[in-house]
Amino acid sequence: MIPQFDKLTDAEGELILRAPILVCILVAGADGHIDRKEIKEAMAVARKQKESASVLSGFFTIMAEDFEDKIKILIQSYPYESTQRTPLIVEELQSLNQLWPKLDRTFADAYYKMLKNLASRIASSSGGLWGIKTVTPEEARYAALSMIRDPGAI
Numbered sequence: 001m002i003p004q005f006d007k008l009t010d011a012e013g014e015l016i017l018r019a020p021i022l023v024c025i026l027v028a029g030a031d032g033h034i035d036r037k038e039i040k041e042a043m044a045v046a047r048k049q050k051e052s053a054s055v056l057s058g059f060f061t062i063m064a065e066d067f068e069d070k071i072k073i074l075i076q077s078y079p080y081e082s083t084q085r086t087p088l089i090v091e092e093l094q095s096l097n098q099l100w101p102k103l104d105r106t107f108a109d110a111y112y113k114m115l116k117n118l119a120s121r122i123a124s125s126s127g128g129l130w131g132i133k134t135v136t137p138e139e140a141r142y143a144a145l146s147m148i149r150d151p152g153a154i
Contacts, residue, residue, distance in 0.1 A: 002058055004107040012099055016111070017063050019096060020046065021074050023115050023145065026089045027122045030138040032082045034075065041125035043067050045118050055110045090147050100151035108151035119143040 005013040020042070028038035046064040049056055078085040100108050123135045123143035135143065 002062065004055075004059070004104050007102045008099065012102070015092065015095055016059075016099065016103075018074065019093060019115060020063060020118055021067075021071050022089050022093055023119050024071060024122055025075055025078065026086060026093070027119045027139055027143050029075075029082050029085060030123075030142045031136045032138075035125075037125050038122050039068065039071055041121050042071065042118065045114075045121055049114060055107050056114055059107075059111070086142070090142075093145070094147045097149045100149070100154055103151070105151070112148065112151050115148065116145055119145050 002013075005016065008016065024039065024042040025034065028034045028042070043064075046060055046067050049060040049064070078088060103111070120143055123139040
């Protein structure tokens with residue numbers, strides 16, 4: 001298990017593991033369509049983090065295992081329509097705010113920054129006119145992850 005999860009309940013640890021996938025589904029599906037390019041971008045971010053020497057590498061070793069399958073399974077557990085799916089995911093992601101005090105500060109800060117980077121990378125990974133990547137207004141709205149507070153500001 002991940003040492004930073006020692007103070008968390010099993011449900012809280014599960015949320016920390018699922019949150020990057022939730023961010024992927026939230027941002028990629030904000031425009032009503034989850035694109036293959038967006039999923040591939042999320043997988044690339046997970047792979048890169050897993051191979052890094054950061055405080056998150058242990059987390060990503062567990063989280064990145066079967067990442068694409070985890071995304072597909074989690075997508076199926078939510079309503080198909082983004083108007084129904086998005087509020088559920090936003091509410092789940094807001095729960096992260098209650099976990100920041102239970103996590104090591106360095107881990108919490110790195111984790112938050114990773115979520116923000118992931119959201120930004122997914123938002124800009126596909127779409128646009130003639131393949132020129134642009135962020136739709138819907139994606140931009142959720143890519144900011146305004147529902148999650150910066151643990152460094154708490």
